[in-house]
Amino acid sequence: MLDRRGRVALVIVGKADGIYIPELSRSRMSSARLRGLRLVHTHLNREGLSEEDLMDMLFLRLDAMVVLTVTAEGFPLQWQFAHLLPPTASEPYRVEPMRAWSDTAIDLAEQAQALEEEFARVVSDGKSSSAENRCILVSVSEEPRSVQERNLDELAELAKTAGITVCGRMIQRTRTVQPRNILGRGKMAELEVQALAGQADMLIFDGELLPAQLHNLADITERKVLDRTQLILDIFAQHAVTRAGKLQVELAQLKYMLPRLTGKNRAMDRLMGGIGGRGPGETKLEIDRRRSRERMARLRKELDNLRRQRSYVRSNRSRNGIPLAALVGYTNAGKSSLLNTLTRSEVLAQNKLFATLDTTTRRLRFPAEREIVLADTVGFIRNLPAELMEAFQATLEELDSADLLIHVADASHTDLFLQIASVETILDTLNLARVPRLLVLNKWDLLDPHVQAELGDALPEALHVSALKGTGLDTLMKAIEDKLLVPARD
Ligand SMILES: Nc1nc2c(ncn2[C@@H]2O[C@H](COP(=O)(O)OP(=O)(O)OP(=O)(O)O)[C@@H](O)[C@H]2O)c(=O)[nH]1
Ligand SMILES: [Mg+2]
Structure with a gap:
């Protein structure tokens, strides 16, 4: 990985059939910016950029994805690069033709800079302000399309209530929803392209994501991932006024989080905060499982007390x-x-x-x-x-x-x-x-x-x-x- 000045930022050693890219710093991430890094890697065959390469570029918002092919002896042969295109373009990225390895008359850093300026212009032209949450709604289900549409209409209402702008929808009808990967990588790429075009920083799935589905999504995309339940909980958290209401929402949020707090995955921090990190009461949602359980027990007790007081009021009334x-x-x-x-x-x-x-x-x-x-x-x-x-x-x-x-x-x-x-x-x-x-x-x-x-x-x-x-x-x-x-x- 090279930064804009051509300095080596990271060296990754992979196998012949692939490399594992660790979680990268998110410091530069905003809808107007690229990662500030380009990935230069070799292919041990003579094939140029693969679908996989392009998706990594997309998901990681790399400045560019570069591949160098080598001969059987290990000598450089050809190189090729691809880069993202601004949301106004008809395609998400451009793949340049293969070049001789010695043909290096292209300044990739300068090109990334120009592209980033283009991104920034499109973003400021669009109605989005940086403070605004924007999302793509996603439905993956076995239900007929018309039902999915209707569910997304309601999800859109929920998003609006939570103060989130909806800038796109994706509907995927499947025979069975996979318990680990709710969307295939190809569909994920499509979603990423839509999010890029709509400058969405959030993906909201209809229904409730299983913990494994949530983890796997967080592994692939850098955007915030939410499901309908989390969205509803977030609205409740915003609207709760009384002590009892707040306790109830916090309890519900903890119940939802607990089975999902398993990962060592750093991406989970991003998921657990809810929208803009809102959580009711004293709870920091990153707290560990043990503390969550203790907190839940305390909430239950306090709610029980409130309930007893209320039933007293109630019985008073019925006496009247x-x-x-x-x-x-x-x-x-x-x-x-x-x-x-x-x-x-x-x-x-x-x-x-x-x-x-x-x-x-x-x-x-x-x-x-x-x-x-x-x-x-x-x-x-x-x-x-x-x-x-x-x-x-x-x-x-x-x-x-x-x-x-x-x-x-x-x-x-x-x-x-x-x-x-x-x-x-x-x-x-x-x-x-x-x-x-x-x-x-x-x-x-x-x-x-x-x-x-x-x-x-x-x-x-x-x-x-x-x-x-x-x-x-x-x-x-x-x-x-x-x-x-x-x-x-x-
Ligand atoms: N046109 C019309 N609008 C109504 C009528 N009753 C309520 N509304 C509107 O419907 C919306 C929801 O009304 P609320 O009274 O908040 O509904 P609610 O059932 O208490 O909703 P929640 O507390 O959010 O579950 C508001 O914008 C009202 O102005 C009606 O008879 N006619
Ligand atoms: Mg009401």
Whole structure:
């Protein structure tokens, strides 16, 4: 490896069929820069640059990849080089023709310099600022393409919520997802090219990567690799407000990290930090496994204490005989908005996923001096990561004592039925199927009349409201009253 001044930076001794390149310093890495190193190596046959060589150049962002071929006696024969091209070019790199070994009238350092200036110009022309996180979304699965597309739509929403700009997608459909290498090297190279073109510093995989998959990805690419679970955890970490919320998220993050903390791989440092190294509480995510376990035990204990306090509050309330209705539903369905509209409150409601993490309760008054307690809860999402499910068990336990679940769904969402089904599945897993339930189709204001009619037919028992416009609330109040207050009235 030679640096720009032609000094030897590293000597690597390999075998006839390959060399192992150690992890290189990342000091120069930014989307506008090359590595500042070129790799000059020999091929013991007469073949020029191989596919493998080009991929190494790509993954390591080398200034250039140079090969020298030799005769059977070991004398120099020909040489060839390749270099990356700026993101605006139609191809990721250029492979120059073979030259006689004595033809050295090319200044590779000068050329790398020029190329880097070109990179910098393209980057500053693009809308990306250096502080911004940019990602490529990746789906590798056995599901049909349409399902993968839909999953990536949701992943894109999650990325947006986490403050990450999506600049590309890649979908790979396979018969079986490999437990060690989620993508073949060829596909990885394609992904790297896309990332280069989009100046993405992050690759976000849909679903949950197995520890081995994550390690192997980190071995190949220098970009940050995340999966859906980590992304969701990161959003939760950003949004957690209360002590309990923060503890729960930290516990979930540790649970996710623990099996992945195995590698000696230096690349793991890069993976474990989450987006921009955000982690809640006191935890440094690089801490070792033993300390993680201790910390988890302490978190569990503290959460238990909080839970006991809460159940005390709960039993107090039930003694007063005030019924409890809980708003549940898919994230972003409009639960908080509905709580605000019904109770004239100002709970945070945002067009973001998981705006609400902590349960908030408000009194909701009915005519004739009657009232109930209305609770806003954390939103659900399909394939809720197991770590979160467990961590949020405590919050969701509140639902246990609910007398009524008001299932709020976003009627304007293309995945309405899927979202309703996911929520029902989650309620089942939480053993809440027995609690009386109302289905409320929210955002009714956004629908065309013919869609309204269709939905009316498809879900005849559902109520139609707009939390934003305040329509349908009388009917909803009446339905709540019927379910909760009528039996007591005589
Ligand atoms: N057009 C329209 N938009 C709505 C309606 N209700 C809520 N929204 C919007 O939908 C977005 C999400 O609303 P929230 O109330 O935060 O949803 P949530 O279910 O509490 O979401 P999380 O707490 O993030 O799970 C916000 O941008 C609201 O303004 C409605 O009836 N009509
Ligand atoms: Mg909310």
